[in-house]
Amino acid sequence: LKVLITGAGGYIGSVLQAVLTQRPEVAGQRVDAIALVDRVLPGAAGPRRVAIEGDLTDSAVLERIADFRPDTTFHLAGVPGGASEADYLVGRRTNLDATLALFEQLAQQRRDADRAPVVVYASTIAVYGTRLPPVVKQETPLQPPLTYGAHKRVCEILLADFSRRNELDGRTLRLPGIVARRSAGPGLTSAFMSDVLHALADGVPFEAPVSEEATAWWMSARRCAENLVHAAGMDLTGADPGRAWPMPVLRLSMRDIVNTCAEAFGPDRKSLVAYRPIESVEAVFGRYPVLDDAPSRALGLLDDGTPLALVLRALGREA
């Protein structure tokens, strides 16, 4: 089986690479080769690895993907929400144009293949919006509050359509806040969710841009990567033709997270946190309601189990 990962040099891409190195199996088949696509690919060399350095918006990159002919693609590349909102064109070129171009390129491959190429697409819970009912269900109307979420939603629809046409076999997973990357840099408003874990593990003070009660959906990068691999092999017989599911999540408040860090790293950790809520951050990342993720669990997708397991796995300290 030939596997392609876009955004392979990013945080989730790196963890996905590690997962596939430890266990090179996708959908019950042995992985024979992995092509990695990103602008920069440090340490991408290795057996059964093909490094495609460049931008997905570059047609030469698409041609190299076509030459590789992946059976399964993990499409992770994207410009994050803050950056997309600040510069419409930058977001559109990657999150919309390049994504559609990739789908079309892979669909071309269908013509002389036995089955449609599998595409696991990393969408986002940012498609839901901020005016949510107390329980978010599969049929809850989507109202993306940022251009980032709008473009992700658009590509979910396009992938479902390619799947209906039997030109691709699409599986969209909507990613929650994935932790814990180091120094995510500008453009990623949710970075505080990772920062708090590193700060409290390291025993340094942390200023939270949300309140103690701020409730969000959490998942470790490791569990996220495992879910992406699982998604490639899910049996979709009778499943929703929209082919988009949220990842199952742990719904935790900042207080829950801080208490869990105190449990893991020592009770002194609580005094390191100062709450300085910023209303715009709280509105987007602090009021997530209950997620009815039963359809996702029915497909075999998993959350991290417990807050403690989430924190340890997020920091790579899993037993």
Next chain:
Amino acid sequence: LKVLITGAGGYIGSVLQAVLTQRPEVAGQRVDAIALVDRVLPGAAGPRRVAIEGDLTDSAVLERIADFRPDTTFHLAGVPGGASEADYLVGRRTNLDATLALFEQLAQQRRDADRAPVVVYASTIAVYGTRLPPVVKQETPLQPPLTYGAHKRVCEILLADFSRRNELDGRTLRLPGIVARRSAGPGLTSAFMSDVLHALADGVPFEAPVSEEATAWWMSARRCAENLVHAAGMDLTGADPGRAWPMPVLRLSMRDIVNTCAEAFGPDRKSLVAYRPIESVEAVFGRYPVLDDAPSRALGLLDDGTPLALVLRALGREA
């Protein structure tokens, strides 16, 4: 007020032109100039008329639109469902690429304008899909069964996002089966809905590709055009940020339509109809459930009132 109509040479575009000629007023303002865009524009000359012959996929056409600087745009241009399904790229270029390019061009104009340009976008009930609940509501999940509907849904989302950014003031109306155009030609599977009205008015035999019980959503082109004009002036304070509404409809079976034609043109009309249902046509155009169009009516949009008024208005025989 300067008004732009894309697809102006088409069936609905022509009727919209006629409506604006009879009453040149949009959103309470006098229409000073109308720019018409289409590949072919017969009889487009006239006072306060600017004819832009060409394809929306041509950047020169977009430049002429930019020079005109419309305050209100009626975006009707599109490749119909059958043709889009048969040739993916032909559909994509107009229904997706050119529509987004038009939105972006108009959004540019926003920079040095007092208010965002109004865009009334003609979407379609083909966004709903064929697996519908007994009553279709505003929050019913959309599952476009054709690429045509998928691309229309995508552009609804993009227009809502431009509206959220306050770069456009978008209003999407989802058009039902609009009657009664003459000889729509290939690519328009719903043509039979128009054909039956002309046949029975003219007293010629008609073969229906659906059953007597086939139920669809009906509207005359005249009422459709009036709704489009009304939409440009709707007060959207507190309205759904998705900015997309179905037109209110008359839900009628083929039997209802034939009986109404008998009432209008003579009882002999009934014997002119032979039913030869084609399953694929019946599935898409014969099983429309009840539409809860209360949100659309609350905004002042209207249906044709009665089946008889629909038939007469559709054939231009209105008193």
